[in-house]
Amino acid sequence: MIRWLLWVLAAILLGGIVHLSTVLAMPEAARQDAYSRLAPLTPPNTVVALGTPTAQASVLPFMDPAFATAVCRYDLSEGMIKLNAPLSQAYTSVTFYTRNSVAYYAIDDRAAGRRAIELDLMTAAQHAEVPEEEDVTSADRLIIESPTKTGLIVLRALAPEPGLMPMARQALAAAQCRLGPVQ
């Protein structure tokens, strides 16, 4: 009897290890995560508008239908990314996600405080190579460090009323995301 209890105890301990390791491995193993779903629709380092979600079709689950959405799937291995997103009249935000959908930075139009959200995205290694003087002279240049080489920049513009959706889409259509010079 005791022997069986020991076996069960061992199974519970081992089960705990299996549980924790599968939870930790899930983001790497997932094949239907946001990046994988967007990869076939979006060429890298280009802003691509996503369709407004409808009942029939939605690229990602739980998208807000009141927003026009555009995505820049970035790859920093060739250099850094310069992002320029003009603001729409209502509310505009830009959120940065790692390859595994972790939102590591988000900024909205009010925090940007200008007519456009302008950012430089680079890896920590690329940031270290930026000459220091240049860093100082362009102090207003906002630099974001990406924890991963690839990831997603998601631009969202609110249409406060359904009739304003074309305006929100138009604002995002002017957004640019391009490869900057290799430093």
Added chain:
Amino acid sequence: MRLLFGSFFTLLLAAAIGLGATWFTITRGVAFGAISIGAWTAWPKSGSTDIDPYARASIARSGELPIGMGDGVAFYARTDDAGSGFDGRCAFTVGGMTPPARYWTLTLYDLGGHLVANAIDRHGFTSAEIVRDADGRFAINIAPRARPGNWLPTGGIEKFVLVLRLYDTPIGVASRTTRSGPMPAITRKGCS
């Protein structure tokens, strides 16, 4: 022989316990750091690098992109204030006050996060388009059939989830308290 049988049994049981626990936590959306106000629950940390492994796993599986901290916060409700689950064949009202935010949106999804087909193509409301009374309070009528005022159709589906997203809000970023603001009340108004 006994040793072989015992270890085989242990490995099998361990796999069942481990995978079962993983499946359960991921499909249920277990995550730490929840803020619950009434029937509404938000996980503001899921929109930052402080995201816990359970939330990471469940987001990787569902394919959604959580709303970033600094952009806003999303509150989810699966039940009314009395605790009874949402049924698309019944009528509910969501109304009252919302926490401070520049804009908010209320959206109805099925449990998989898809919008629900309906005759008027209405899937939610934004704070800018809602019809309010003189006090600035609002009421959204969630029902399978047409209602006066702010009608949000359920499409008659069995279960649904409401998501209230607050944009440019101090909730979840500045305040850590659970009494961080008035959330809209959810009441059941009977079934058809």
